[in-house]
Amino acid sequence: MTSAPTLAQCPDDRGREVAFAGRSNAGKSSAINTLCQQKALARTSKTPGRTQLINFFGLGSDTTRRLVDLPGYGYAKVPESVKLEWQRHLADYLQRRQSLQGLVLLMDVRHPLSDFDEMMLGWADEQEMPVHILLxxxxxxxxxxxxxxxxxxxxxxxxxxxxxxxxxxxxxxxxGLETLTARLDGWLGDAEA
Structure with missing residues (x-):
């Protein structure tokens, strides 16, 4: 649908969406591509930190149900000021987006529960936002x-x-694709609900 650098440039805050978050190189884009049965819907890269915008994907022609690929956190090779800017926009999106129904938090099974993963879980707890962790x-x-x-x-x-x-x-x-699909079906449900 679109890529937005800030909350103000995101699509209208209506319908339902599920956000994918995780450390750079945890496999967010690969998971979205596998889920949507497409090879290059979300860009993948061997270089961490390629996702630098909030990317919205409508499900089919239905733009009221969306998957959202958030910028990766962690060891992306960008200046510290850019990382801080990403974190500010990420926090803004997570705290203020009314259509957000759940968060898929991706962690490399070999390196789970980084400090930032735990910070995301703490945020979700404060917001009472359901989280589905993909190892x-x-x-x-x-x-x-x-x-x-x-x-x-x-x-x-x-x-x-x-x-x-x-x-x-x-x-x-x-x-694990069937389990993930079932979780997303539960969260996205009927967009008018």
Whole structure:
């Protein structure tokens, strides 16, 4: 639909949308592409920090139901002033966007729960915003190790279990796609509701 540098330039705040957030290189764009069965809907890159705008994707011809690709956080190779500007716009979007129904928080299964991930979870708790965590790149670990990490993260987030759900995900192997689709269907539902 559009890419917006600030909340003021986002589409009309009506309908329902789900935002995808995560550390740079956690696999946000790959997850969106896999979910939408397209190879290049959301741009992917081996260079962290390529997503620098708030990107809105309408579901089919329905622009009242949207997926939102947020700028990555973490180790993008940009000046500190640019990172701070991204964080300000990200916070503005997350706190003020009325059509936001839920947050998909992506974490590399090998490096979960960074400081910023925990900050996002704290924000979601304050806003009573449901969060669905994708432990991405699950194909990079053996099944037993991935399952152990899933259980470890679930245990660490027990205090947020009323707002947070967690799953393993691999865009490459399409692992966990049905679970993610079911969660999004629940959040996006009928746009007029």
């Amino acid at each position: 991405t790149k699950a194909d990079k670990l053996k099944p037993g190790a991935a399952k152990n990490m899933h259980q470890k993260v679930r245990s660490q987030l027990r205090e947020w279990e009323d707002l947070v759900s967690i799953q393993l995900f691999s865009a490459l192997k399409r692992q």
